[in-house]
Amino acid sequence: MTPQQYCQQKASQSGSSFTLSFIFLPKNKRQAMTALYAFCREVDDVVDECTDFNVAQTKLNWWKSEIVNLYANTPQHPVTKALQPFVNEFNLAQAHFLEVIDGMEMDLKFNRYADFEQLQLYCYRVASVVGLLSAQIFGFNNPNTLKYAHDLGLAFQLTNITRDVGEDARRGRIYLPLDELTETGVSEEDILQSRETDAVKKLMEMQIARAESYYDKALGELPIEDAKQQRPGLMMAAIYRTLLREIKKDGAQKVLNSRISLGGLRKLWLVSKVWLAI
Secondary structure (H helix, E strand, O other): OOHHHHHHHHHHHHOOHHHHHHHHOOHHHHHHHHHHHHHHHHHHHHHHHOOOHHHHHHHHHHHHHHHHHHHOOOOOOHHHHHHHHHHHHOOOOHHHHHHHHHHHHHHHHOOOOOOHHHHHHHHHHHHHHHHHHHHHHHOOOOOHHHHHHHHHHHHHHHHHHHHOHHHHHOOOOOOOOHHHHHHHOOOHHHHHOOOOOHHHHHHHHHHHHHHHHHHHHHHHHOOHHHOOOOHHHHHHHHHHHHHHHHHHHHHHHHHHOOOOOOOHHHHHHHHHHHHHHO
């Protein structure tokens, strides 16, 4: 199995909507994005699959050293071998890969976030940085496109947090800012015990409104001259924003006990609509 085949298999196994937008890219950019996505899956799996803190930390430390190897042109892992030809081609920053790993370390060390400022750092590391790397691969001329990529990544992660709040709670995790629980009269037990109360509905609608505001901010920051190159991100924005609105429409508090998703045909319709519009 070649490094690219390994990455393709890793991406396919995830079933993520993100990979849907890759099919519209030229071959080199599609391979670069698949390798980037596989890297994110590898380090995320460390946290999800390792129940022993020390083992997980050791594995993440290995990945940090492997990123150093990548930039020294001595990668060992299939994912970093697949990434190697694209580091210089797309000017991918070593610091960004390390920040993604730092975000995964936060998942090892924290299962609560005191306020949005603390949560925002986590979102930056696990999502905004990936947005910045993706923007480099897609291509841009105006540096303001990086502001768009940063804020769109944040919007995506806030959407994920909203969608997965029940699933995360069943793993003992709460990614909702604790000061906002207090503000809306929601206890940690309400989240952990999946209580679909009016207060929880208000809390979740606050999260949806924040995510919507970041979609608005990001789309307002994208320079028109770079919109065509950045279409894959816009495709994902169409899918994730539609998902967010479906959550609100269904009753925002219901995410505690059910996972809302969009069907494959609807996703394909949404990405095709963006492709044809730009």
